[in-house]
Amino acid sequence: MSVDVIHYYDVGSPNCYIAHKLISDIEERTEESFKYVPVLLGGIFKLTDNNPPFIQFQNVKGKNDYYRLEMMRFLRDHQLTKFKMNPNFPVNTVMTQRGAIVAADEGFLMEYADLTLKAMWEEGLKMDDPEIFHKALSDGGLDADHIAKRIQDQDVKDKLLANTQAAADRGVFGCPTFFVGTEMFFGKDQLMNVEKEIERQKSA
Amino acid sequence: MSVDVIHYYDVGSPNCYIAHKLISDIEERTEESFKYVPVLLGGIFKLTDNNPPFIQFQNVKGKNDYYRLEMMRFLRDHQLTKFKMNPNFPVNTVMTQRGAIVAADEGFLMEYADLTLKAMWEEGLKMDDPEIFHKALSDGGLDADHIAKRIQDQDVKDKLLANTQAAADRGVFGCPTFFVGTEMFFGKDQLMNVEKEIERQKSA
Numbered sequence: 001m002s003v004d005v006i007h008y009y010d011v012g013s014p015n016c017y018i019a020h021k022l023i024s025d026i027e028e029r030t031e032e033s034f035k036y037v038p039v040l041l042g043g044i045f046k047l048t049d050n051n052p053p054f055i056q057f058q059n060v061k062g063k064n065d066y067y068r069l070e071m072m073r074f075l076r077d078h079q080l081t082k083f084k085m086n087p088n089f090p091v092n093t094v095m096t097q098r099g100a101i102v103a104a105d106e107g108f109l110m111e112y113a114d115l116t117l118k119a120m121w122e123e124g125l126k127m128d129d130p131e132i133f134h135k136a137l138s139d140g141g142l143d144a145d146h147i148a149k150r151i152q153d154q155d156v157k158d159k160l161l162a163n164t165q166a167a168a169d170r171g172v173f174g175c176p177t178f179f180v181g182t183e184m185f186f187g188k189d190q191l192m193n194v195e196k197e198i199e200r201q202k203s204a
Numbered sequence: 205m206s207v208d209v210i211h212y213y214d215v216g217s218p219n220c221y222i223a224h225k226l227i228s229d230i231e232e233r234t235e236e237s238f239k240y241v242p243v244l245l246g247g248i249f250k251l252t253d254n255n256p257p258f259i260q261f262q263n264v265k266g267k268n269d270y271y272r273l274e275m276m277r278f279l280r281d282h283q284l285t286k287f288k289m290n291p292n293f294p295v296n297t298v299m300t301q302r303g304a305i306v307a308a309d310e311g312f313l314m315e316y317a318d319l320t321l322k323a324m325w326e327e328g329l330k331m332d333d334p335e336i337f338h339k340a341l342s343d344g345g346l347d348a349d350h351i352a353k354r355i356q357d358q359d360v361k362d363k364l365l366a367n368t369q370a371a372a373d374r375g376v377f378g379c380p381t382f383f384v385g386t387e388m389f390f391g392k393d394q395l396m397n398v399e400k401e402i403e404r405q406k407s408a
Contacts, residue, residue: 048265056260061252062375066390073397171266186270189393193277 003201005194006179007034008167009113010041011100012093014071014085017121019176019188020113021080026191030198034178036113038100039164040093041175047168052090074188082122091120092128094160098151099137101159108142115140207405209398210383211238212371213317214245215304216297218275218289221325223380223392224317225284230395234402238382240317242304243368244297245379251372256294278392286326295324296332298364302355303341305363312346319344 007023009016023034045051057063075083096116103112119125119136126132130148137144150156167177171184178185180197211227213220227238249255261267279287300320307316323329323340330336334352341348354360371381375388382389384401 048267050261050264050267057254060254060377061372063252063254063377066375066377066388069388070390070394077397077400168265171270173264173267173270184270184273186274190274193281196281 001202001204003032003198004179004181005032005034005198007036008039008172008175008177008179009036010039010044010093010175011096011113011116011120011127012041012091013175014083014121015188016176017083017117018071018074018078018080019178019191020117022078022188022191026195026198030195030202032198032202036100036104036109037163037167038097038104038109038113038160039167039172039175040097040160042093043161043164044168044172044174047165048173050173054090082118084122084124086120086124086126088124088126088128091126094128095130095133095151096120096127098156098160099133099147101156101163102147102150105156105159111140112142115142205406205408207236207402208383208385209236209238209402211240212243212376212379212381212383213240214243214248214297214379215300215317215320215324215331216245216295217379218287218325219392220380221287221321222275222278222282222284223382223395224321226282226392226395230399230402234399234406236402236406240304240308240313241367241371242301242308242313242317242364243371243376243379244301244364246297247365247368248372248376248378251369252377254377258294286322288326288328290324290328290330292328292330292332295330298332299334299337299355300324300331302360302364303337303351305360305367306351306354309360309363315344316346319346 007019009020027033053067054064099116100109100112103109115137116127120127125136127136134144134148137147170179174186176188178190178194180194181201183197185194211223213224231237257271258268303320304313304316307313319341320331324331329340331340338348338352341351378390380392382394382398384398385405387401389398389401
């Protein structure tokens with residue numbers, strides 16, 4: 001029995017990068033594919049009155065320092081040696097996520113997601129700069145001119161908003177969020193439980 | 205080589221109960237003991253400008269609902285069938301944690317912690333009521349009269365404050381927090397990494 005697995009992602013989340021790097025192994029072990037759904041994390045935050053941790057906990061002594069340490073340990077334990085914090089963080093992701101809508105529509109989302117997540121979290125590029133965005137896509141072998149043109153179109157803008165609203169309506173308040181069937185999991189630390197749930201539903 | 209492992213705990217945290225239930229298995233596998241250090245979680249929050257999640261995220265759509273679900277899954281996955289939310293939550297824990305200072309001083313902290321964590325998170329007792337507190341200790345075979353008397357003493361009150369301040373000074377902002385040597389881990393979800401770190405330091 002096949003299982004629906006969704007990854008609501010925004011390229012601006014370092015934890016979406018980390019999750020992305022682990023997902024292919026989970027896909028191999030479970031023989032199930034994750035469907036990536038591009039959303040706008042800033043929109044999710046607005047719709048749910050949530051905030052990113054760096055703002056939410058900015059006045060809490062030690063908390064963000066600790067979470068940075070925990071992320072470093074996670075990267076170490078999973079041999080994700082190419083990760084580096086983006087020096088331009090936080091980067092506005094509207095342009096890149098609109099491009100993801102185009103990529104999903106035209107059948108190259110996984111290539112696009114991989115390329116843009118690396119650009120953000122391995123190369124530290126300022127992906128909200130149109131020229132840097134264009135060059136990153138072009139260097140990655142994508143048709144940057146076409147994508148840059150399509151992201152101006154209203155249907156693309158509307159689809160990203162619709163994805164974001166639909167995610168929030170389902171209970172999503174941050175990224176990465178996963179659904180296995182109707183079961184929701186938040187955060188990279190839940191990936192092990194996502195895998196267990198996939199196996200549970202497959203054998204159900 | 206022996207490793208220092210500390211569990212900063214407050215009986216008022218359901219996640220300290222859950223951690224407590226898993227710790228004995230970790231102790232058995234690693235052949236290392238966790239040293240419990242009673243602190244006052246409310247004091248930790250004040251010292252670090254932190255808040256419990258039910259306040260921190262009270263206005264975030266769906267977030268606390270999700271965390272409740274995640275806790276239920278964790279309980280299910282670890283067969284912790286006796287847990288129930290305390291109907292009197294949040295319960296003021298000053299009295300119980302002062303009692304833990306007495307118990308630590310007189311050498312029965314593990315028995316005391318086990319008894320009071322169960323009273324809070326299996327039996328749902330209102331442990332900030334002096335009569336209920338007294339009866340719970342008494343029913344558990346402890347000298348409730350003695351403990352009730354000792355928690356009035358200034359040295360006991362001071363020691364709880366000192367533990368709490370020392371924890372915050374070390375970077376603790378919530379409970380449960382674990383230290384393996386100088387490595388800090390926050391939350392029940394990190395227990396697997398606590399265990400790995402114990403093994404790492406043992407073989408170092």
